[in-house]
Amino acid sequence: MPHKLDARQADFERAFADFLDVRRAEEADVDRTVQGILADVRARGDAALLDYTAKLDRYETTAAGLKVTHEELEGAVAQCDPDTVEALQLARQRIAAFHEHQKPADLDYTDADGVRMGHRWTPIDAVGLYVPGGTAAYPSSVLMNAVPAKVAGVERVVMVVPAPDGVLNPLVLAAARIAGIDEVYRIGGAQAVAALAYGTETIAPVDKITGPGNAYVASAKKQVFGTVGIDMIAGPSEVLIVADKDNDPAIVAADLLAQSEHDVNAQSILITDDADFGEAVERAVQTHLQRLPRSEIAGESWRRHGAVIQVGQIEEAGRLIDRVAPEHLELQVADPDALLRTFRHAGAIFMGGHAPEVLGDYVAGPNHVLPTGRSARFSSGLSVLDFMKRSSLLQSSPAGFAKIGPAAVALAHAEGLDAHALSVKLRLNEG
Amino acid sequence: MPHKLDARQADFERAFADFLDVRRAEEADVDRTVQGILADVRARGDAALLDYTAKLDRYETTAAGLKVTHEELEGAVAQCDPDTVEALQLARQRIAAFHEHQKPADLDYTDADGVRMGHRWTPIDAVGLYVPGGTAAYPSSVLMNAVPAKVAGVERVVMVVPAPDGVLNPLVLAAARIAGIDEVYRIGGAQAVAALAYGTETIAPVDKITGPGNAYVASAKKQVFGTVGIDMIAGPSEVLIVADKDNDPAIVAADLLAQSEHDVNAQSILITDDADFGEAVERAVQTHLQRLPRSEIAGESWRRHGAVIQVGQIEEAGRLIDRVAPEHLELQVADPDALLRTFRHAGAIFMGGHAPEVLGDYVAGPNHVLPTGRSARFSSGLSVLDFMKRSSLLQSSPAGFAKIGPAAVALAHAEGLDAHALSVKLRLNEG
Numbered sequence: 001m002p003h004k005l006d007a008r009q010a011d012f013e014r015a016f017a018d019f020l021d022v023r024r025a026e027e028a029d030v031d032r033t034v035q036g037i038l039a040d041v042r043a044r045g046d047a048a049l050l051d052y053t054a055k056l057d058r059y060e061t062t063a064a065g066l067k068v069t070h071e072e073l074e075g076a077v078a079q080c081d082p083d084t085v086e087a088l089q090l091a092r093q094r095i096a097a098f099h100e101h102q103k104p105a106d107l108d109y110t111d112a113d114g115v116r117m118g119h120r121w122t123p124i125d126a127v128g129l130y131v132p133g134g135t136a137a138y139p140s141s142v143l144m145n146a147v148p149a150k151v152a153g154v155e156r157v158v159m160v161v162p163a164p165d166g167v168l169n170p171l172v173l174a175a176a177r178i179a180g181i182d183e184v185y186r187i188g189g190a191q192a193v194a195a196l197a198y199g200t201e202t203i204a205p206v207d208k209i210t211g212p213g214n215a216y217v218a219s220a221k222k223q224v225f226g227t228v229g230i231d232m233i234a235g236p237s238e239v240l241i242v243a244d245k246d247n248d249p250a251i252v253a254a255d256l257l258a259q260s261e262h263d264v265n266a267q268s269i270l271i272t273d274d275a276d277f278g279e280a281v282e283r284a285v286q287t288h289l290q291r292l293p294r295s296e297i298a299g300e301s302w303r304r305h306g307a308v309i310q311v312g313q314i315e316e317a318g319r320l321i322d323r324v325a326p327e328h329l330e331l332q333v334a335d336p337d338a339l340l341r342t343f344r345h346a347g348a349i350f351m352g353g354h355a356p357e358v359l360g361d362y363v364a365g366p367n368h369v370l371p372t373g374r375s376a377r378f379s380s381g382l383s384v385l386d387f388m389k390r391s392s393l394l395q396s397s398p399a400g401f402a403k404i405g406p407a408a409v410a411l412a413h414a415e416g417l418d419a420h421a422l423s424v425k426l427r428l429n430e431g
Numbered sequence: 432m433p434h435k436l437d438a439r440q441a442d443f444e445r446a447f448a449d450f451l452d453v454r455r456a457e458e459a460d461v462d463r464t465v466q467g468i469l470a471d472v473r474a475r476g477d478a479a480l481l482d483y484t485a486k487l488d489r490y491e492t493t494a495a496g497l498k499v500t501h502e503e504l505e506g507a508v509a510q511c512d513p514d515t516v517e518a519l520q521l522a523r524q525r526i527a528a529f530h531e532h533q534k535p536a537d538l539d540y541t542d543a544d545g546v547r548m549g550h551r552w553t554p555i556d557a558v559g560l561y562v563p564g565g566t567a568a569y570p571s572s573v574l575m576n577a578v579p580a581k582v583a584g585v586e587r588v589v590m591v592v593p594a595p596d597g598v599l600n601p602l603v604l605a606a607a608r609i610a611g612i613d614e615v616y617r618i619g620g621a622q623a624v625a626a627l628a629y630g631t632e633t634i635a636p637v638d639k640i641t642g643p644g645n646a647y648v649a650s651a652k653k654q655v656f657g658t659v660g661i662d663m664i665a666g667p668s669e670v671l672i673v674a675d676k677d678n679d680p681a682i683v684a685a686d687l688l689a690q691s692e693h694d695v696n697a698q699s700i701l702i703t704d705d706a707d708f709g710e711a712v713e714r715a716v717q718t719h720l721q722r723l724p725r726s727e728i729a730g731e732s733w734r735r736h737g738a739v740i741q742v743g744q745i746e747e748a749g750r751l752i753d754r755v756a757p758e759h760l761e762l763q764v765a766d767p768d769a770l771l772r773t774f775r776h777a778g779a780i781f782m783g784g785h786a787p788e789v790l791g792d793y794v795a796g797p798n799h800v801l802p803t804g805r806s807a808r809f810s811s812g813l814s815v816l817d818f819m820k821r822s823s824l825l826q827s828s829p830a831g832f833a834k835i836g837p838a839a840v841a842l843a844h845a846e847g848l849d850a851h852a853l854s855v856k857l858r859l860n861e862g
Contacts, residue, residue: 084845087838094835098548101538109532116782117529117796122775124809138846171845207809225653226664229809233657251857257850293849336826344553348823351547354832355825358854362839365548366823378555378638378660380821390811392779392797394786395767401785404525407518408793414515414602415569418724419688423789426682 002268002282002306007316019307020323020374034190034219041194046201052191057133059166059186063202068173068184076173084171088178091363092143098365099151102384108393114400118393123153124229126204127387128196129181130211130221131172133162133188139175140361144368144382145211146179152387157181158206160196162188188213193220197228210382212369231386235373236265239357240326240346242317242339243281245274247332247353253284255330255356260301261294267305269324273314282308318342325376328357347376401427433713433737438747450738451754451805465621465650472625477632483622488564490597490617494633499604499615507604515602519609522794523574529796530582533815539824545831549824554584555660557635558818559627560612561642561652562603564593564619570606571792575799575813576642577610583818588612589637591627593619619644624651628659641813643800662817666804667696670788671757671777673748673770674712676705678763678784684715686761686787691732692725698736700755704745713739749773756807759788778807832858 005015040048046063054060077085108118129145131137142159149157159176161168163186176184185203187195193213199205208229209221221230239259243252256268272278285302289295311317314333321329325345333339336351347370350357361368369382396404405424412420436446471479477494485491508516539549560576562568573590580588590607592599594617607615616634618626624644630636639660640652652661670690674683687699703709716733720726742748745764752760756776764770767782778801781788792799800813827835836855843851 083841087841090838254854258854261850346822351826354827356854358851360825362842363835391777394791395782396785404794407521410514410518411793419692420789423685423689423787
């Protein structure tokens with residue numbers, strides 16, 4: 001049974017707070033292990049990388065064999081179902097079109113005092129994209145990470161993907177090819193993160209690493225942060241659906257299960273103003289579970305972490321949304337724009353009956369790499385900005401300098417930094 | 432003696448690479464200690480906070496005594512030199528004016544297929560600003576962190592600042608007051624970061640923590656990342672000055688020392704095309720050092736980490752700038768705009784003879800919180816964007832959904848996620 005909460009009950013606040021407090025993923029104590037792997041790859045380069053790949057992925061290869069060839073990438077596309085390739089191409093094109101809108105503008109202006117200020121944005125030189133192997137190998141995730149980097153103008157986009165027992169997922173390679181990535185290595189885990197951050201004889205280091213991974217990859221990313229940039233550390237995925245009774249319970253149930261089927265730690269929450277509708281959705285969940293291939297995972301996620309929350313009026317949902325700060329938010333209500341004005345925290349907002357999360361997961365255009373575990377309170381989904389950086393600009397006329405320079409001298413003296421003061425005073429001919 | 436490098440020599444590449452590789456700050460093994468403090472404050476709240484404050488800051492107080500009163504903030508302004516207060520007010524106004532230009536625009540458009548996409552930016556609810564105590568207590572740093580948060584629209588800006596032996600720097604409190612901060616606690620170290628991240632009985636938790644600190648604060652920020660957002664982990668500061676011979680050596684020397692005087696691990700580098708000018712700057716450094724109060728720190732920094740790099744032509748500097756990716760870059764050359772086009776990596780760029788770094792440190796407007804230690808390759812200075820987050824929006828017409836939905840179904844099946852496929856198929860009446 002999923003959690004049942006009723007916002008009209010006296011004990012709701014406490015029950016809701018308890019529900020939010022439950023940690024969905026156990027954090028294994030992997031930091032120590034990862035620390036050793038990072039140091040080893042940093043010290044021994046390719047030799048260490050090959051050792052860990054043999055041991056952890058059960059794949060013996062040579063330094064030259066680490067790189068996936070152009071022919072293998074081309075071959076992967078040929079090997080995939082043409083409909084899937086076409087869908088990946090449509091997705092790539094739509095993701096690129098949306099992300100083009102995110103390209104930031106430079107700034108360059110001179111104020112009334114004669115001080116020129118601004119900033120310019122430039123792409124990061126080299127980015128490494130981590131792609132998980134095995135069951136979590138998603139071609140859509142390749143596109144969602146690689147396309148914004150390409151739109152940003154990143155010159156070198158490198159992909160790493162583990163090949164357990166030597167096997168790679170052709171869909172993932174096809175997505176890389178479609179995204180325009182031509183540097184792919186068959187490595188994974190903390191050792192791949194180390195290779196990207198520090199470089200080896202075979203793999204030149206990158207400036208930033210993005211992409212999802214298991215606890216070892218997450219720990220490695222956290223530990224190399226500073227040497228390179230990283231994107232967010234993603235936790236289990238979640239959806240919050242606000243639906244009134246005018247929806248089809250079977251459809252809302254499918255949307256809940258689309259989240260639950262990812263992982264037993266995934267979370268699906270329904271907020272509704274209609275008890276009968278909520279029960280109908282729960283029944284539809286059970287019906288769907290009887291025929292879904294991943295029903296074991298989805299069912300366990302729904303029982304352990306799912307919830308149906310009843311509110312008196314649909315408008316009350318906004319307050320709860322901000323408390324959850326969901327990664328994905330579906331507003332399946334008559335006037336989603338009105339509800340939009342009542343909350344602030346959500347990674348991605350899906351409005352109305354024809355924009356299920358799944359549309360955004362694959363083909364709509366906005367990014368599906370989003371802040372999880374309430375981090376939408378302070379962070380955003382992946383964007384073109386994550387693949388660029390900004391340099392500020394400053395220039396001044398002599399008159400502008402004469403006007404504001406003395407205040408800099410005053411503050412330098414106040415902070416006890418006399419060389420700072422001197423730098424300005426000499427220019428004011430007061431040295 | 433600072434390092435001497437000559438780009439015209441055969442061994443330059445190796446020498447330059449070695450120079451860049453030197454780590455300027457020793458990383459103490461503080462993570463374990465910090466882990467204990469974080470866990471203790473999380474578990475025991477105020478009681479732990481008071482214990483650590485008594486032990487580490489030698490300051491015994493009560494939970495009620497942690498908060499700096501409104502009267503204390505007002506009193507601090509009254510206690511400061513009026514010229515300094517006026518300079519802080521000018522700085523606040525100019526920093527706010529510049530950062531207003533950084534406020535991002537929302538996006539909302541519908542494409543030819545009838546798919547509505549966009550994003551909206553909202554401020555983070557609550558931000559904690561860490562301010563170091565003691566000698567590194569800089570009022571300018573308070574403004575540079577607080578003003579962008581205020582411009583972003585953050586409702587609750589909290590400041591923490593340690594009071595070693597119970598003493599607070601009135602300039603720091605005055606800057607807080609001028610920046611409009613009214614919630615200030617006299618706590619510091621990892622215990623303050625823990626209080627901000629997890630909350631205590633007295634201090635409500637925040638969503639993001641920014642601001643500089645020592646190794647313990649840096650480790651604490653890194654460890655709470657995920658529970659809250661953090662800004663970058665700042666290392667020792669650095670400046671790279673590109674100057675031709677038409678500059679006054681005494682002025683360039685002062686600019687170099689303005690960086691060196693921060694910290695023995697700070698770094699100042701001069702690139703010039705004129706050997707005589709380089710030597711004149713070195714002599715001027717020695718002359719300045721004889722009269723500067725912080726000459727011991729500045730001299731040690733200059734000897735250990737300073738460098739004079741000679742290039743054949745000033746245009747060759749661009750390539751070296753990108754290798755250093757300096758936090759601060761001064762272009763004291765005839766045509767700084769031309770040089771600007773030859774490189775990409777720098778935190779802040781100061782152009783021409785009337786825009787020394789110091790002007791930007793205090794009053795010009797752009798932020799002085801900038802990426803250090805080559806991280807300008809992948810990150811940017813503090814901005815309004817660091818205090819906001821973006822939610823993506825998606826909506827679709829039935830026709831748009833019918834057009835792109837089938838591609839989502841194809842990809843869902845390819846990834847083996849049947850509930851994903853079902854969510855779309857039911858809406859296509861294919862369930």
